[in-house]
Amino acid sequence: MTQLEAVIFDLDGTLVDSARDLQNAMNALLAGEGLRSVSLEEVKSMIGDGVAKLVERALAATGGDPARLPALVDHFLAIYDTNAANHTEAYPGVLDTLESLRRLGLQLAVVTNKPCSATTEILRALGLRAFFSAVIGGDTLPERKPHPAPILMALDRLGVSPGAALMVGDNYHDVQAARAAGVRVFAVTYGYNHKPLTELAADQLLDTMSDLVPSIGIGIAAEDLLR
Known part of the structure; x- marks a missing residue:
């Protein structure tokens, strides 16, 4: 070897x-769409395949409109990028x-x-x-x-x-x-x-x-x- x-x-x-910061950003995004919040455990199950997949999974879990995905990915990044290390350890x-x-x-x-x-x-x-x-x-x-x-x-x-x-x-x-x-x-x-x-x-x-x-x-x- x-x-x-x-x-x-x-x-x-x-x-x-990083789950808590991802959850907070996601819930801010979902609130703007009139959708329910996602729990910490739900977010943990969605992490790992990139931002687009994370947002896609959150929309599927909360009944969001998949056609909104491209715009919501950009919005999520705008929220998350300035809050990525608030609670991450x-x-x-x-x-x-x-x-x-x-x-x-x-x-x-x-x-x-x-x-x-x-x-x-x-x-x-x-x-x-x-x-x-x-x-x-x-x-x-x-x-x-x-x-x-x-x-x-x-x-x-x-x-x-x-x-x-x-x-x-x-x-x-x-x-x-x-x-x-x-x-x-x-x-x-x-x-x-x-x-x-x-x-x-x-x-x-x-x-x-x-x-x-x-x-x-x-x-x-x-x-x-x-x-």
């Missing part, structure tokens, strides 16, 4: 819990894990289906932006996960081959994109997964982000982990 050189992370449900163990990976000399990237502007705002607000040499959003390319193109773009920017990288995500689209890109993939069990964990077919499941470094620790000297 090729020596690990880079770790690519999904954002929502993997590095950060990094999951436990994320900061320490990123610091450990950086000390070990691994390159780091984010590949998410969230638009770049909101992604960058969240990473900056949480003090995480400096860890990542590449950030690929859902609007960086015409394709989004589960297409492999965003992961391949991240690898190109990092100068790392697929065999020397690991993807860490929380959902089926992360696993599918990584497989298609030829990248190993771990899945966290605490995120917004839309399928049973047993069906994700990831190489390994992580119950917390703190499990990541020990899971890739083969061949890493103990003094490096503690340095």
Whole structure:
């Protein structure tokens, strides 16, 4: 197995819990349409495939007009972009894990289906932006996960081959994109997964982000982990 050189992370449900801010923005949008609010659990079940899919699922759940989708996507972005980090928090163990990976000399990237502007705002607000040499959003390319193109773009920017990288995500689209890109993939069990964990077919499941470094620790000297 090729020596690990880079770790690519999904954002929502993997590095950060953004559901509350997404719920607030969605409910502001729905209120303007005269539709009912959606619960936090409903929003969590809708996250992961980009903004258009999120809004589409919310409209379907609340009886909204699907013909309004293009306009409502733009409206949602206008609401969310300025409120993306009000209640969003990094999951436990994320900061320490990123610091450990950086000390070990691994390159780091984010590949998410969230638009770049909101992604960058969240990473900056949480003090995480400096860890990542590449950030690929859902609007960086015409394709989004589960297409492999965003992961391949991240690898190109990092100068790392697929065999020397690991993807860490929380959902089926992360696993599918990584497989298609030829990248190993771990899945966290605490995120917004839309399928049973047993069906994700990831190489390994992580119950917390703190499990990541020990899971890739083969061949890493103990003094490096503690340095």
